[in-house]
Amino acid sequence: MGIHHSFPRVIIPKERVVVVTGANTGIGYETAKCIAEMGATVILACRSEEKAKQAMVKMNAEFQAEKDKKNPRIVDYPELSLEFMKLDCSSLQSVMDFAKEFKLSGRQLHVLVCNAGIGMSKQAYTEDGYELMFQVNYLSQYLLTAHLLPIMKTSGEDCRIIMVSSEVHRYSEFNLDRIQGKQYNERNFKRTLYYGNSKAFQIMQMFSMNRRLQNSNVTVTSLHPGVVQTEVTRNFTDLAPWALLFGVSKLLGASKTPFEGAETTINAAVNPALKGVRDVYFNNCKPDSIASMARKKHNQEGLWAYTQECLKKGGFLPEDVIKCLEGE
Ligand SMILES: NC(=O)c1ccc[n+]([C@@H]2O[C@H](COP(=O)([O-])OP(=O)(O)OC[C@H]3O[C@@H](n4cnc5c(N)ncnc54)[C@H](OP(=O)(O)O)[C@@H]3O)[C@@H](O)[C@H]2O)c1
Numbered sequence: 513m514g515i516h517h518s519f520p521r522v523i524i525p526k527e528r529v530v531v532v533t534g535a536n537t538g539i540g541y542e543t544a545k546c547i548a549e550m551g552a553t554v555i556l557a558c559r560s561e562e563k564a565k566q567a568m569v570k571m572n573a574e575f576q577a578e579k580d581k582k583n584p585r586i587v588d589y590p591e592l593s594l595e596f597m598k599l600d601c602s603s604l605q606s607v608m609d610f611a612k613e614f615k616l617s618g619r620q621l622h623v624l625v626c627n628a629g630i631g632m633s634k635q636a637y638t639e640d641g642y643e644l645m646f647q648v649n650y651l652s653q654y655l656l657t658a659h660l661l662p663i664m665k666t667s668g669e670d671c672r673i674i675m676v677s678s679e680v681h682r683y684s685e686f687n688l689d690r691i692q693g694k695q696y697n698e699r700n701f702k703r704t705l706y707y708g709n710s711k712a713f714q715i716m717q718m719f720s721m722n723r724r725l726q727n728s729n730v731t732v733t734s735l736h737p738g739v740v741q742t743e744v745t746r747n748f749t750d751l752a753p754w755a756l757l758f759g760v761s762k763l764l765g766a767s768k769t770p771f772e773g774a775e776t777t778i779n780a781a782v783n784p785a786l787k788g789v790r791d792v793y794f795n796n797c798k799p800d801s802i803a804s805m806a807r808k809k810h811n812q813e814g815l816w817a818y819t820q821e822c823l824k825k826g827g828f829l830p831e832d833v834i835k836c837l838e839g840e
Contacts, residue, residue, distance in 0.1 A: 517797035519779035521585040524552040526593050529621050529667075530781065531555045531614075531660070533599060533653065534628025536563040538742030539676065542774035543625060545571040547781060548592040549578070557599035557610060557628070564596040601628050601652035602638045604828050611659035620667035621660055623781050626653040626714065627676040632748040635693060635701035640826065643692045649710035654717055654819055655828055662836045664730045670787045673721070674780045675714040675734035677793070680704065682803040684712035686811040688818055703751065715793060715802055716812040717819075722790040724839035733780050735794040739766070740773030 524547070535544040535556035548554040548571065558564035575592050597613060600606040614621070629649045636644040642651055657673055664671040683704055693706050718732040725732065739761050748754050761767035779797045780786060792799045805811060823829040829837075 517779075518775045519783055519797065520785075522550055522782055522784065523587065524550045524782065526551055526553055526589075527620070528552045528623070529555065529619055530623040530625065531557050531597075531621060532625040532627055533557040533601065533656070536560065536567040538744065538770050539737050539740055539773045539777060540625070540627040541567055541571070542771045543627060543777045543781070544594070545574065545592070546771075546774060546778050547623075548594055549575055549586040550782060551587040551589070551593075552623075553593040553595070555595045555597050557597050559598065559600040559602075559606075559628075561596060561598060568592075568594045568596065599628070599656070601648040602644065604640050604647075604652060604655060604823070604826060607652045607655045607659070608828060611656065614660065615663065619663075621663045621671070622667055623672045623674070624657060624660055624664065625674045625676065625777060625781060626657065627674075627777065628653070629676065629710075629744075630747055631680075631744045632703040632707045632751060632754060634703065634747070635696060635698050637692075642822070643706060645706050645710040646692065646713070649707075650713040650717070651819065651822065653714070655823055657717075657721070658823075658829060658833050658837050661730065662833070665728060665836065667729075669729050671730045672781060672786075673718075673730065673732040674777060675718055675732065676777055677714045677734045677736060678707075678711040679736045679795070680708045681712040681715055681736075681806060683708035684803065684805055685709065686712075686716075686805055686808075686815065688814065691818070703748070704754075712803065712806045713815055715806045716815050718793075719791060719807070719809070720812045720816040721837075724837065725790070726839075728839070731788060731790040733786070733789060733792050733794065735776045735780055736800065737773040737776055738768040738796065740768045740770060742770050742773065 530552045532544040534540040536558045544554045556564045599610045638647045715734045718734045721732045793802045
């Protein structure tokens with residue numbers, strides 16, 4: 513299996529604020545818990561309050577168990593500094609509500625982990641009219657970064673945006689005429705391709721944002737967590753090759769636990785050596801190559817313009833937010 517790469521255990525001040533989308537289960541859960549155990553204030557941005565609150569109780573119970581074992585690598589707080597804020601990435605209005613509430617709180621924001629995602633869903637469209645994976649995995653989290661960027665820019669040094677992408681980004685196309693998959697019907701919709709596209713778009717957003725954030729305190733990186741045994745398979749139990757991949761990987765011990773799957777994200781979020789690092793796609797905590805489609809500047813800028821068009825249409829991108837995004 514080679515050398516195992518992980519993250520350094522650091523102590524983070526409580527004032528350092530980290531938002532993790534989709535933090536109630538899987539990779540997001542482990543990411544949120546582990547960063548909170550290092551001391552940061554972590555906001556669980558989740559669509560279900562009930563699931564998020566249950567997750568927070570579980571995180572604190574696991575934290576307490578570690579404290580009882582006298583684990584020296586975690587903080588000695590009475591409780592983890594965790595908060596829930598509602599975010600449903602299938603609704604642009606929900607993203608706007610989240611951003612408004614966050615701005616009103618007057619908080620700073622130091623790390624934004626765009627982790628929420630759905631894998632290989634059947635053909636479906638959101639209330640905003642976009643293909644479901646395009647919106648949940650990419651568009652909504654673009655909107656979230658756009659609205660939180662002005663806060664991050666004024667939150668002091670070393671602020672990081674992390675895109676939890678996937679190796680499936682290699683199976684993707686960039687074709688604006690087909691980007692919403694409307695040429696397909698429920699039977700022939702290419703679920704893997706549209707999942708791959710949404711994951712490639714996160715990487716393309718990383719490049720486009722970094723171009724505009726040069727010399728600023730905010731960096732964007734992306735990553736593949738590995739083949740991780742989480743609830744991600746819930747949407748594709750009917751897709752035999754993928755169900756088989758996850759099943760066989762588990763049997764052979766070739767897949768990761770949710771904690772192991774979170775290590776690359778946690779490293780990107782907390783490793784002091786990564787201060788100022790941008791435009792990197794991590795895999796097993798190390799830089800990896802990126803598919804050529806996603807590396808093409810022409811494609812990245814085409815996607816950037818298309819995305820802004822989508823969001824401006826609904827009045828979701830006011831002038832001041834665009835100016836900040838464009839590096840002004
Ligand atoms: N597991 C893997 O092998 C693997 C491989 C490559 C990349 N990834 C990526 O890793 C990330 C985390 O996935 P995971 O494996 O931890 O999967 P998971 O266990 O299914 O967790 C996904 C998280 O995203 C949330 N989410 C889904 N739809 C949402 C929405 N509309 N609004 C807000 N949150 C929503 C889920 O919330 P609910 O519980 O409410 O649904 C859950 O918290 C995803 O972006 C995925 O694409 C995973």
